[in-house]
Amino acid sequence: MIKIEFFGLYRLNYKMSSWETEAADVNNLLKKLSEYNSFYSYKQLKDSIILVNGKNIMDLNRFRTRLKEGDNVLIMSPASGG
Amino acid sequence: MYSELLDKLHSKKIVVVGAGGLGGNIVNLISRLGIGKILIFDGDIFDSSNINRQLYCNQFTLGKNKAEVAAEETRKIGISDAESIPDFFQEKYFPLIKGYDCIIDATDSVSARIYLEQVAIRSGITVIHGAINAYFGQIAVVRPGDKTLSKLYSGKIEPTRETISYIPATVAAVQVCQMVKFLSNAAPLDREEVLLVDMFSCQMRTIKL
Structure with missing residues (x-):
């Protein structure tokens, strides 16, 4: 299983701080998440900051970043208020 | 050790951009640290919707400019020299920030923050970033040339939800902590x-963008 941890408004809107699933890559994971809980669409989820095992997917293979058993994914939405 | 730290801070000059929820708390905290000079920017005035979270908003300051009130309160404390510019930071104010040691980001929009990232490059001054939304916030030490804010705000950002008094106070305190660590070379957050x-869950964690 892959552990997904949420940070920021995702925690409030999903009413959970983490979730587990199986997914081949980040793209697949976001699709599964949007199907499991429709609060955020797949397109909206693609606007998140996403880290796989502490590394930004923009420095990996973006949404095609492969996932394997035991990986930790963090999905966060940055705050912008002051 | 504590007096050495305060001596160091006494020679420092800080720019605070924004004097609302984050900025009011930040000005209050740094004006009690013995910072030499505080320059505060905000073009906005206090209105009744600010009273739930903005430190300097009260029945006596409604309708007054936020930067001017923050500077006045700093002068009342009587430790730091304070100057206010009742306007949003923009191009024409670059000469005013020359020689300052850091800029504190207490703005309230993505565009203002992306602009501050550019200000850091042009001025060579580090920006101590902070932002809040509902129960959440983030803090970063943005050195000139860092892409922290461009990376944070690369996607479509969710609208800001209502927040409550202790959220800006908490994030402001962590920003001031990072400011002190940066100014005293005491292991502030790393680049990006x-x-x-x-x-909401009472947790903090550091990520690398």
Whole structure:
């Protein structure tokens, strides 16, 4: 299983701080998440900051970043208020 | 050790951009640290919707400019010299920030923050970033040339939800902590590191963008 941890408004809107699933890559994971809980669409989820095992997917293979058993994914939405 | 730290801070000059929820708390904290000079920018005035979270908003300051009130309160404390510019930071104010030691980001929009990232490059001054939304916030130490804010705000950002008094106070305190650590070379956050604050679950963690 892959552990997904949420940070920021995702925690409030999903009413959970983490979730587990199986997914081949980040793209697949976001699709599964949007199907499991429709609060955020797949397109909206693609606007998140996403880290796989502490590394930004923009420095990996973006949404095609492969996932394997035991990986930790963090999905966060940055705050912008002051 | 504490007096050495205060001596160091006494020679420092700080720019605070924004004097609302984050900025009011930040000005209050740094004006009690013995910072030499504080320059505060805000073009906005206090209105009744600010009273739930903005430190300097009260029945006596409604309708007054936020930067002017913050500077006045700093002068009342009587430790730091304070100057206010009742306007939003923009191009024409670059000469005023020359020689300052850091800029504190207490703005309230993505565009203002992306602009501050550019200000850091042009001025060579480090920006101590902070932002809040509902129960959450983040803090970063943005050195000139860092892409922290461009990376944070690369996607479509969710609208800001209502927040409550202790959220800006908490994030402001962590920003001031990072400011002191930066000014005293005491292991501040690294380049493009972001400290995430979650007051819903009472958790903090650092990520690298």
